[in-house]
Amino acid sequence: MNDKREVFYAKIMLFGEYSVICDSMGLTIPYAHFKGELSFINEDKYTDLEFAYESNRQLKKYSLYLQKLIDDGELIFEFDLSSFKKDIDKGLYFESSIPQGFGIGSSGALCAALYNEYGQNKIPNSRHISKKEILNLKKIFAQLESYFHGVSSGIDPLNCYLKHPIIIQGKADLSTVGIPRNKHDEKGAIFLINTGHAGMTEPLVKLFFEQCKQHSFYKSIRDEMIPFNNNCIKSLIKGETKEFFKNLRGLSKFLLKNMEPMIPETFKEIWNIGLDTSTYYLKLCGSGGGGFLLGFTEDLEKAKFELKKHNVELIPVYKNAKVIDTIKNI
Known part of the structure; x- marks a missing residue:
């Protein structure tokens, strides 16, 4: 070697x-x-x-x-x-x-x-x-x-x-792809939440494939989840913050409603609080079932404060003013 x-x-x-x-x-x-x-x-x-x-x-x-x-x-x-x-x-x-x-x-x-x-x-x-x-x-x-x-x-x-x-x-x-610099509010950030235990990828992916065999579930993926997902990517790359968080909220809500088995039970309330307060939005990181949850916020300090009320600490991944430089230079 x-x-x-x-x-x-x-x-x-x-x-x-x-x-x-x-x-x-x-x-x-x-x-x-x-x-x-x-x-x-x-x-x-x-x-x-x-x-x-x-x-x-x-x-x-x-x-x-x-x-x-x-x-x-x-x-x-x-x-x-x-x-x-x-x-x-x-x-x-x-x-x-x-x-x-x-x-x-x-x-x-x-x-x-x-x-x-x-x-x-x-x-x-x-x-x-x-x-x-x-x-x-x-x-x-x-x-x-x-x-x-x-x-x-x-x-x-x-x-x-x-x-x-x-x-x-x-x-x-x-x-x-490059992500544009300094087009999002500098208070915003991406963060992780540690659920405290590992997830199991293979059984959850198998479950998803099984669910996709049901017409109603697959239709919801095609007609709701995918448009939210794609619009999040497009607006993030374009630097359209308002459009980004609008679609992110929709995606987070969809996941909570339709992909419950992938969300650890003890974090469903935390997930919902983000939607209710609009201080942060959570989504899956990896296949779910444990591991990390991925979060986005327009104001990192507000998200920290809200999560701390529920004894949850976040791990900042990128802050907007710095994230773009970090990503661009990798």
Whole structure:
């Protein structure tokens, strides 16, 4: 393995969770607060050894998944499995601060790191990457990440790998995107709320697929959720704050009403308070069921004050005056 190891950040899917399955738009951004990199147990690092050994064991299991894909002639790209196995025997593990099961790309960052280190003839993670290269990467990452979730779109590891916001405008239309500077009120912010326990992606995604078989549910996704979702993305990128929060409110309300199984029971009241007071709006971060909730507010201090009444602390992700610069420079 190379001596110089690249760090890969967490991701946050601002919009498109679940709805992208039904061909909505999506918008995902890197989140540098959490990150991970490949490392070796015998290196002089201040790490949790139990975590490192468990990570090494999981990588060994993952190598069997890759071996089977290769043996069956199904792996769609070249991967140096021999070097990967040798490094595992030397104590390879994924040194990561990204919480697992919290919807911010723990498996995505790992897949990005493995492709970067062991992929052969790999597509470079350039900001000026072509749409064709992005689609090829998405397919590769979907295969790599399917081990963890049963099925994967490949978008999470793609975002972790490119380290730049990605807009999804269709299954075959993905591109990097810039978010305009200083067009939203500087008091506004994006934040996370920790529900205190991990979520389970695979069963919730399966549930969503089952629900989509019901005509009334699928119709509500198509006629309500997707328009709210797409308008949020368009207005955010254009810097249309009023239109953005109008659609965000609609999306938050829709999720609370129609996707209850994905929202932890103890946070439904908190979710509703945001809608009642208009001080903040919550949505799913990842597949839900636990992990983080994603919040947006036009006034961060007011949101903090309101949530503190209910013993809930928020974790600021980006403040508008700074978020845009941060995103643009990633």
